[in-house]
Amino acid sequence: MLRSYEDLPSTPVSLQSTEDIMTGNWRTMRPVIDEEKCIRCYICWKFCPDMSIEVEEADDFPTVNLDYCKGCGICANECPKDAIEMVREE
Amino acid sequence: MAKLPLPKEEYLYRGHAACPGCGAPLAMRYTMKALGPRVIMNVPAGCTPVIGGVWPRTAFKFDMMDHAFESTGAVSSGIRAALDAKGIEDATVLGWAGDGGTVDIGLQALSGAVDRGTDFIYVMMDNEAYMNTGIQCSGSTPIGAWTTTTPLGKKCEIILQRKKKIMEMMVANGIVYGATVNVAYPEDFVKRVRKATEYEGPKFIHALSPCAPGWRVDTAKTVEVARLATQTNMFPLYEVQGNEYRLTKTIKERKPVSEYLKTQGRFRRISEDMAIKIQAMVDEEYEELLRKVEQSKG
Amino acid sequence: MIEIITSNYAAAYAAKLSRVEVIAAYPITPQTSISEKLAELVDTGEMDAKYIKVESEHSAMAAVIGASYVGARTFTATSSQGLALMHENLIWAAGVNRPIVMPVAARALSGPWTIWSDHSDVISERDAGWMQFFCENNQETLDMTIMAYKIAEDREIMTPAMVIEDGFILSHTVEAVDMPSQEEVDDFLPPFDPEFKIDFKSEPRRYAGVLAPDWWQEHRYRRMLDMEHSKEKIVEVERDFERRFGRSYGGLVEFYRCDDADVALVIAGAPTGTAKDVVDEMRDRGKKVGLVKLRSFRPFPGEELVKLNDMVSMVGVFDKSYTMGQGGAFFQEIRNALYSPDGVPIKNYIGGLGGRDVTKKNIELIFEDLLSLSKKGKVDRIIDWVALKGGPRRWE
Numbered sequence: 001m002l003r004s005y006e007d008l009p010s011t012p013v014s015l016q017s018t019e020d021i022m023t024g025n026w027r028t029m030r031p032v033i034d035e036e037k038c039i040r041c042y043i044c045w046k047f048c049p050d051m052s053i054e055v056e057e058a059d060d061f062p063t064v065n066l067d068y069c070k071g072c073g074i075c076a077n078e079c080p081k082d083a084i085e086m087v088r089e090e
Numbered sequence: 091m092a093k094l095p096l097p098k099e100e101y102l103y104r105g106h107a108a109c110p111g112c113g114a115p116l117a118m119r120y121t122m123k124a125l126g127p128r129v130i131m132n133v134p135a136g137c138t139p140v141i142g143g144v145w146p147r148t149a150f151k152f153d154m155m156d157h158a159f160e161s162t163g164a165v166s167s168g169i170r171a172a173l174d175a176k177g178i179e180d181a182t183v184l185g186w187a188g189d190g191g192t193v194d195i196g197l198q199a200l201s202g203a204v205d206r207g208t209d210f211i212y213v214m215m216d217n218e219a220y221m222n223t224g225i226q227c228s229g230s231t232p233i234g235a236w237t238t239t240t241p242l243g244k245k246c247e248i249i250l251q252r253k254k255k256i257m258e259m260m261v262a263n264g265i266v267y268g269a270t271v272n273v274a275y276p277e278d279f280v281k282r283v284r285k286a287t288e289y290e291g292p293k294f295i296h297a298l299s300p301c302a303p304g305w306r307v308d309t310a311k312t313v314e315v316a317r318l319a320t321q322t323n324m325f326p327l328y329e330v331q332g333n334e335y336r337l338t339k340t341i342k343e344r345k346p347v348s349e350y351l352k353t354q355g356r357f358r359r360i361s362e363d364m365a366i367k368i369q370a371m372v373d374e375e376y377e378e379l380l381r382k383v384e385q386s387k388g
Numbered sequence: 389m390i391e392i393i394t395s396n397y398a399a400a401y402a403a404k405l406s407r408v409e410v411i412a413a414y415p416i417t418p419q420t421s422i423s424e425k426l427a428e429l430v431d432t433g434e435m436d437a438k439y440i441k442v443e444s445e446h447s448a449m450a451a452v453i454g455a456s457y458v459g460a461r462t463f464t465a466t467s468s469q470g471l472a473l474m475h476e477n478l479i480w481a482a483g484v485n486r487p488i489v490m491p492v493a494a495r496a497l498s499g500p501w502t503i504w505s506d507h508s509d510v511i512s513e514r515d516a517g518w519m520q521f522f523c524e525n526n527q528e529t530l531d532m533t534i535m536a537y538k539i540a541e542d543r544e545i546m547t548p549a550m551v552i553e554d555g556f557i558l559s560h561t562v563e564a565v566d567m568p569s570q571e572e573v574d575d576f577l578p579p580f581d582p583e584f585k586i587d588f589k590s591e592p593r594r595y596a597g598v599l600a601p602d603w604w605q606e607h608r609y610r611r612m613l614d615m616e617h618s619k620e621k622i623v624e625v626e627r628d629f630e631r632r633f634g635r636s637y638g639g640l641v642e643f644y645r646c647d648d649a650d651v652a653l654v655i656a657g658a659p660t661g662t663a664k665d666v667v668d669e670m671r672d673r674g675k676k677v678g679l680v681k682l683r684s685f686r687p688f689p690g691e692e693l694v695k696l697n698d699m700v701s702m703v704g705v706f707d708k709s710y711t712m713g714q715g716g717a718f719f720q721e722i723r724n725a726l727y728s729p730d731g732v733p734i735k736n737y738i739g740g741l742g743g744r745d746v747t748k749k750n751i752e753l754i755f756e757d758l759l760s761l762s763k764k765g766k767v768d769r770i771i772d773w774v775a776l777k778g779g780p781r782r783w784e
Contacts, residue, residue, distance in 0.1 A: 002146060002603075004606070005606035005607075005609045005610055008603070008606055008607065008610050009583075009584065010485065010543065010544075010546060010583055010584070010610075011484060011485035011546060011582075011583070011584055011595075012145065012483075012484055012485070012595070012596055012597060012599065012607060013584050013593045013594065013595050013597075014143075014145060014146055014147060014148035014593055014594035014595075014597055015146040015147075016146055016147050016148075017103040017105070017147060017148060017149070017151075018103045018104070018105035018106050018107070018142075018143040018147045018148065018149040019103050019104055019105045020105065020147075021105035021106075021107070021143065021147070022105070023104070023105055023106075023107075026110065027110075041095075042094050042095055043095070045094065046094075046095050046096055046276050047116065047276070047313050049108055049110075049111065049112050049113070049114075049115040049116050049119075050104065050106070050108070050110075050115065051100055051102060051104050051115075051119070052104065055094060055098075058093065058094075065104070067104070068104040068105060070109075070110035070111075071110060072110035072111035072302075072309040072310060072312075073111070073308070073309055073310030074111055074309070074310055074312060074313050076310060077310040077311060077313070077314055078313055078314070086310070127592070128588060130457075130458070130586055132454060139597070139598050140598065142594060142597065142598070143597075143598075144597075144598050144599070144600045145597040145598055145599045145600070145603060146603070148593070148594035148597065150592070150594055151592060152592045153586045153588075153592045153593060153594075153595075154592075154593075154594045154595070155454070155457055155594070155595040155596055156594070156595070156596035156597055156598070157450060157453060157454070157477075157480060157596065158446075158450065158476050158477055158480055160446060160447075160450075160476075161446070161447065161450035161453075161477065163447070164412075164442060164443075164446075164447030164448075164450035164451045164454070165450045165451065165453060165454035166454065167412075167440050167442070167447075167451050167454070168410065168412060168440065168450065168451030168452055168453065168454030168455035168456075168462075169454040169455060169457070169458055171410045171412075171438035171440050171451070171455050171460070172409065172410050172438070172454070172455035172456070172457075172458035172459070172460035172462075173458055174438050175409040175410055175437070175438050175455075175458075175460050176409075176458060176459065176460065176587070178458075178587075178588070181588065198443055198444060198447070199443065199444075199446075199447045199450065201443070202442060202443030202444075202447055205443070206440065206441060206442075
C-alpha cells in the first residue's frame with residue numbers, strides 16, 4: 001500500500017497492473033452474444049481492443065467480460081453472423 | 091473445429107486506458123502476439139503512455155520504458171548497444187511511436203538509428219494526426235482531412251499536403267525490412283511482424299490504426315473504416331525487403347476512394363471535385379507502387 | 389604511471405578505466421577529442437565498449453538513458469550548444485535516476501558564435517537535477533570522472549553527474565597526469581549494479597511511465613533526497629579515493645589558506661589554479677587572503693560555505709557566467725547561503741566570459757579590491773565586470 005514518499009521505489013518503476021481499473025464503467029452499450037447464431041469464428045475476440053471477449057477453452061462460445069468491456073461495439077459490427085447485439089445499459 | 095485465429099497469449103493487461111474502439115491496443119496486441127515476451131519496448135510521448143495506465147500501474151506485461159518525444163530511434167540504439175554489451179542476444183528491441191513521433195519530431199533519431207544499422211523493429215502507429223493532444227495535423231495527416239489545426243472553415247483551404255511517404259524514406263535510409271500493416275487485417279499484421287524478426291538490422295512497420303474521435307467515426311466502425319483504407323488503395327498493404335517490393339494483400343475489387351472518405355467526419359467538407367482529385371492521386375501512387383512491385387519481380 | 393595528456397584525454401582514459409560499457413557521442417568543440425579518443429580505444433580493442441555514433445547530442449543522451457536501463461555503465465560528453473540541445477533529456481535522465489557520467493568541456497553559449505570557454509552552458513543546466521563537479525586541472529578531471537561513477541551509481545543516489553572542465557584551458561592543454569592502474573580502479577569502482585534493471589530475470593516492468601498529480605510531488609521529494617544523500621557520499625568516496633590513490637580535493641569545497649584570512653574569493657574550475665598562485669604570492673607579501681574552491685555546485689555546499697561568515701570579513705565570488713537580469717549564479721546562491729543579519733558582506737566579480745583570459749593580475753586586483761572594501765565594512769557595488777573595456781579603471 002502506498003501511503004508515503006518512503007513507499008516509492010528508488011527509481012520510478014511500475015508496481016502493479018491496470019487490472020484493478022474497471023473500465024467497464026465507461027460503458028453505455030453492452031454486447032450480448034446470441035449463441036444460436038454464433039459460429040465460434042472468434043472474430044469478435046480478434047478485434048476486441050480491450051481483451052474483453054474471452055474464450056476459455058477451444059470450441060467454447062465467446063463470453064463478454066463486463067468488468068472491462070468499454071462498449072465500443074466493434075465486436076457487433078464485425079460479427080459476420082450478426083450474433084452480437086449492442087444493448088443500452090440501464 | 092473452432093480455433094482461435096491468432097496466438098492466444100495476451101501481453102496487455104485489461105484495464106488499460108485506450109478510448110473505446112481505439113486501434114492502438116489492437117496494434118499492440120498483434121505486435122506482441124508476434125514477438126512474445128522477450129521484448130524491450132520504448133515509447134515516446136503520444137497515446138501509448140496514457141493507454142499504458144497511470145503510475146503505479148502498467149498495462150504492459152513486458153519490459154518497457156517511456157522517454158522524450160524525439161528519442162525513439164536513439165533510445166532503441168542505446169538499448170541494443172547495452173544488450174550487446176551484456177551478451178543478451180535473443181531479445182527484440184521494439185521502438186513504438188505514433189505518426190507525429192515518427193514522421194515529424196522523431197524523424198531525425200529514427201533516421202540515425204536506421205543509418206547506424208541498429209537491430210530493432212520500429213512500429214509507427216499511424217492514426218494520422220496528433221491524437222493525444224487533441225487531433226492536430228501531423229506530417230502523416232492525409233490530404234483533405236480536418237484536424238483542429240486544419241479547421242477547413244471559411245478562411246482555410248482544404249489542405250493539399252500528402253502524407254509523408256515514410257516507407258520510401260525508410261527504404262532510401264537503408265532498412266532491411268519494411269511492411270505496411272493494418273489493424274483490420276490481424277493475421278497479416280502478425281505475419282509481417284514475425285517476418286521482421288527474421289532480419290538483423292533496422293526494420294520498419296507502418297501500422298494504420300484508426301482513432302474514433304480523431305477520424306470522426308463511431309467507435310464500432312474503426313476496424314471497418316481501417317479495412318476500407320486498404321480496400322480503396324488509400325493504404326495498400328505491401329512489404330519491402332531491401333529494395334524489393336511485394337504486395338501482401340491483393341484487393342480483387344477495388345472500392346472507390348469516396349467510399350472511404352464518406353465514412354469519416356474528418357473528410358466531411360471534401361467536395362466531389364476534390365474527391366475526384368484525391369482518387370487520381372491515390373491511383374497515381376498505387377500505380378507507382380505496382381511499378382516497384384513489377385520491377386522487383388524482374 | 390605519469391602521462392602527459394590533455395584534460396579531454398584524461399576524461400577519455402577515465403571512461404576506459406571505469407570500464408564504461410556504452411558510449412554515445414556527437415562531435416562538438418571543444419569536447420570532440422574525448423569522443424575521438426574513445427572511438428580509437430574501442431576500435432583498437434583497448435576498451436571493451438559499444439560505441440554509438442549518434443546524430444545529435446539530444447540522441448546521445450537518449451541513447452545512454454536507454455542503455456542504462458539495461459544495466460550498462462554509460463558515458464557521453466559534450467559542450468555548449470550540445471549541452472543545451474540535450475536539456476530535455478538531461479532532465480529525463482535525472483528524473484528517472486540514470487547514473488550517467490558526462491564530462492562537459494565548458495564553453496559559452498551562442499549566439500553570436502563563440503567556441504571559447506566560460507561556464508554559461510553548465511550554469512544553464514543547474515536545475516536539470518544533475519550533480520555538477522568543477523575541475524581545476526587534468527588530474528582532477530581523471531580522478532573526478534572515476535569518482536563520479538562511484539557516487540552516481542550508489543543505490544541511495546542514482547543521480548547523473550557532469551564533470552566540468554573549462555574548454556581549451558583544460559580540455560586542450562597538456563599536463564602531467566598520474567594514471568592509476570586498471571586493477572586499482574577495478575578495486576575502487578565495482579561494476580554497475582542497480583536495484584532495478586532489464587535483464588529478463590526479474591518480472592517485466594514499465595520504467596518512467598506517467599505520474600499524475602497524486603504522486604508527482606512525492607517523486608520529486610525522493611529525487612531531492614537522492615541529491616541530498618550525495619553530499620555525504622561525495623566526501624566518503626573521496627576519502628576512500630585518497631586512501632587508495634593518495635590524492636584528495638577537499639570534498640564539496642576546498643578552503644585554501646583561509647584560516648586567518650581577512651578576505652576570501654570563491655572560484656570554480658580552471659581559474660582556481662591561477663588564483664591559488666596569486667594567494668601564495670600575496671601571502672608572501674603579508675596580505676591575508678584566502679581562496680575557496682567550489683568543487684560541487686550541485687549538490688550545493690551551503691553548510692560548508694556558511695562557515696565563511698565566521699572566517700573572514702569580506703567575501704568575493706568569481707563567476708564565469710552571467711545570468712541576465714540578476715548576476716552570477718555562484719554569487720546568487722552563495723549570498724543566499726551566507727545570508728544572516730550580521731552576515732559577511734559579499735561582492736560578485738564577473739570575468740573570463742567567452743574565453744577571455746582570467747589573469748593573475750585580474751585576480752590580484754580582485755583581492756586588493758576585497759581588502760580595501762573589508763576596511764570599509766561594506767561593498768561599493770554588488771557586481772563588477774572584471775577587465776571590462778570602458779569599465780572601472782581599477783582593472784588597469
